[in-house]
Amino acid sequence: MYFNKNNKFYHGIMFHHFHDDGIHTKGQGSIDKDDFYKMINFIGRNNILDADVFFEKFRNNKLKENEVCITFDDAIKCQIDIALPVLEELKIKSFFFVYTSIFEGKPDNLEFFRYFRMNYFKNINEFYNNFYKVLDRDLKSFFEKNSNNIQKTKIKFPMYSIEDIKFRLVRDIFLTKVQYEETMFLMFKDKKFEYKDFSKKLFFQKRDLQTLNNLGHLIGLHSHNHPTLLEKLNYDEQKNEYEKNLSSISSILDKPKNEIRYMSHPCGSYNADTLEILKELGIELGFKQIMTIEQEKEMKKVNNSFLEIAREDHAKIYKRMN
Ligand SMILES: [Zn+2]
Incomplete structure (x- = not known):
């Protein structure tokens, strides 16, 4: 079973890449539609809460140890093309954590690099x-x-x-x-490799974000530029990353800033400054990438604070299934 001795606490399940027979080619750690169904079954549909329910229970300290939510990072189009139809069919509402420089025509080159690496x-x-x-x-x-x-x-x-x-x-x-x-x-x-031709196919467009929001999925912060090591930035640079991110999401969704209260740390990178900044911005739930206690961050428990809630990488669940 999914819930074993090692993870008896609520957490998020973290998804990134999906593949199909078309533009979204198979790559390191990617899964297809059938894998996604199987994984949801393996976790147990009843253990998966809608994002808004997870958030409300979290705020009220009501989450049970078997309860998880599904999260997606990085605003990559394969999530819309492949995962979203599955979520809608099974009536699961999820978190989507997006960085926003892509909506200004400046996607993180990371996705082009990945596509290139996988296809060439x-x-x-x-x-x-x-x-x-x-x-x-x-x-x-x-x-x-x-x-x-x-x-x-x-x-x-x-x-x-x-x-x-x-x-x-x-x-x-x-x-x-x-x-x-x-x-x-x-x-x-x-x-x-003419990477600019691939932008629309690889990344969310503004209307994708609006569609997700209209369907009841929750859109949260993931920094503006998606630096690989956010913790290396100084206080003002970090603040700028999250303020821009929040303004951008708020304006695309036409939603007040104080209604966007969740985030995930890009590449799991943060420090004390980051947590301070997120508190000031009114963020009430933050996800990290891993399910263990990080010694160097002097954590006392896995879900160390409301801005450091664990997530299990889907690749690890996939391994356990097979
Ligand atoms: Zn990310």
């Missing part, structure tokens, strides 16, 4: 090798210096391979965002 290479390691070749830097001592860090990350995120973790370190620590993106755009050129 035989496998992920071929992509990594190609990336390091184009980057053309000596990474040996960087990896040596970070060997402890790599092992620690592997324990925290067992679904990542060592190569995945190394790549993320190079992307997030060794390189600046600009350097990383320059390398990726060089690779686009090499492979003649």
